[in-house]
Amino acid sequence: MTSGFHSLIRRFVAYLGTLLVVAVSALFLIDHFVFAPALMREEVALANKELLRIENSLNQNRAALMAHVRDWAHWDDTYEFIQGQHTTYADANFSKEMFEDLHTQLMVFFDAEGAPAFVAGIDPETNAYSLCTRAMGPCEWAEPMVKSVRPILADVPDSGLSFNLAHPRASLAAIAPILRTDRQGPRKGWLLTIRLIDARLTNLLEEQTGLPVQILAQPAGSQSDHQINLQRSDDALRSSHYLRSDTPGYDLILNTRIPRDRFKAGTETFRYALSWTAALLIAVIGLVLLLLFTVVLRPLSQFIRFTSNQHTFESTTNFGELSRVPSSLLIRKDEFGKLARHFQRMINRQNNQAKTLKALSMQDPLTTLPNRRKYDATLEQQLAEGDEKELSAMMVDIDHFKKYNDQYGHQAGDVCLVKVAEGMQKSLEGTGFLIARTGGEEFSVLMPNTSLDVATRYAEKLRKAVEELALIHEASPMASVVTLSVGVTSTREAETRSATALMRSADKALYAAKANGRNRVFCYRKPEAVV
Ligand SMILES: Nc1nc2c(ncn2[C@@H]2O[C@H](COP(=O)(O)OP(=O)(O)OP(=O)(O)O)[C@@H](O)[C@H]2O)c(=O)[nH]1
Incomplete structure (x- = not known):
């Protein structure tokens, strides 16, 4: 029997199992090292794009603020107003509603020396509208913003300048020099407008971009490298991005939250494909093993069983x-x-x-009669078949055969043996008895289902038939032809119902035939009654 790893089925299971593990591992490695990182890179690119989109939207709002400031600064009325010539300008143009409608918090008119000449706006803390000639008194809330802008006034080009402010509040600022409508100088001052980056503006940005938006001012350096910063959770990607601010020491941080639907859908699709591939692989390998088992291994083991049984059969x-x-x-x-x-x-x-x-x-080569082996086997078989049936046997010996050999030579002796065998066969033809050559010039006859009396008659017939062959035997002291001595017995007369006892009895009878002058039949009967 084939055992352990040498068994074909185990080897195939091991090979195909290894193949399965390698294939599934390869798929998982591809997922882990190729597919998931690619999806994440795509996510980072998307986050960058989305942040940029929000920033662009913010810039557009700042550009709108800039356009508004430019309109006001290049207006002849403003040009006159900053020179103190337009006395109704303030009353005609400023009101709390105007600031609310324009979504602006503060407007500051600087004179030609850069000093705030007129301040108007809504205090983000108190929501109170104030209008002053300096950033003082009720307009003191505007002072930090005025202060942070003053140093850059001289560098503002005619087209104006807009920027982000991070302090004291996150806001958009636009500043333009005050010129005539035809853009002719000289500059008579500057107009600054501030729009807070408040809930209203972030809501607007959210509407414009479709993404949640949060813009915070914080001391510079808290986000070290000004790079995009990502935080992943299961269903969202929190991205934050540094926004350029013109306030020294402060930064503006833009935060948003991008849903990870695409990433999740991508991974789920890939994992779904992965599971199906693995399941398919397992099914294919199972099928291969099943086919292998039914098509190859089962007939093979049938063959092996058959041949090993042959070995047992052959040896027995x-x-x-x-x-x-x-x-x-x-x-x-x-x-x-x-x-x-x-x-x-x-x-x-x-x-x-x-x-x-x-x-x-089983055959005697000279006479072609069955030999002793055949005789013994048949006798044993007959005895084994049933205790009831009477079985008779005769032992036949050619008289003075040594002398025949001596007289005519060994070859003639062989011819004589063949003729005697033929004569015996002929005389018992049709009886179904087994005539065997059981020794050199000795024969035995097995007579199943035959009584001793009937057997004795057949023995006499046989003896007579050979005598009548008239095979000349000049050296015989008791006849001129070849003669036979025959001993007969049966299982009823033998000591026991056994092959040895039967043949011993037949031998005794033969001995008696020889002793009583040869060329005769003697039978053996119990108890020692030799007739
Ligand atoms: N030609 C020939 N002779 C054989 C063969 N087998 C045995 N013999 C001879 O048969 C003879 C048997 O001799 P014995 O046992 O003395 O018997 P016998 O001469 O027949 O004397 P009795 O049986 O007492 O009458 C021997 O000479 C054997 O050599 C054989 O196959 N061919």
């Missing part, structure tokens, strides 16, 4: 006659079928040879 029977290959193998149309048929042809040939050998081993 004479001459190695083999049984037929199972018909389930013989009828196959594949290679196993071919092999089985070749095998069967070899078995047939061997069985024929075995039969011939067996026959030869």
